[in-house]
Amino acid sequence: MALLHYKHQVKTFFQNVLTLWLVRQEGIVSCTALAASPVGTSCGGGVVAYVSGAGGLIAATSDQSTSATWGCYGTAISGATAIGTGHQNTHDMTAAGCTAAGIANAYAGGGYTDWFIPSKDELNQLYLNRVAIGGFNTYSYWSSSESGASNAWYQVFVNGTLGTSSYVKGSGLYVRAVRVF
Secondary structure, three states: OHHHHHHHHHHHHHHHHHHHHHHHHOOOOOHHHHOOOOOOOEEOOEEEEEEEOOEEEEEOOOOOEEEEOOOOOOOOOOOOOOOOOHHHHHHHHHHHOOHHHHHHHHOOHHHOOOOEOOOHHHHHHHHHOHHHHOOOOOOEEEEEEEOOOOOEEEEEOOOOOEEOOOOOOOOOEEEOOEEEO
């Protein structure tokens, strides 16, 4: 019985290795092929930053800007703060011509062009996992979640504070792009 169990384990191991080899040979870097990609794993042009179910977020390995304005000061842009809303928020920012969105859209880390600015709650996941992700500064980072025509949500990476009142959309803050896997 033990030998049968051992053969099954060896077969499963080699199937997983073959799957990963085929994925890499085809040039597809699929985090989902790794089953449960742990936070901090290099994947998809960046580093796994958040995992939920069969997907999650990949963070760029470095900041895209150290002093970007959110842009669109005085313009109300509808958006949301929840996980899963950053991509649409960034799309809406892009349509309005907001500065930070253009920076995220221009980023092509790992050859991918689907990067966006994380929503408030997505940015908080980056903060919570900042040590495993690496490369963050202790200053404030923009989210793609607006809080009014003059302000947007940001997070201070030295202590985790989330805010909207200390900086207006015209302030220069850090930008770190993410993408979905």
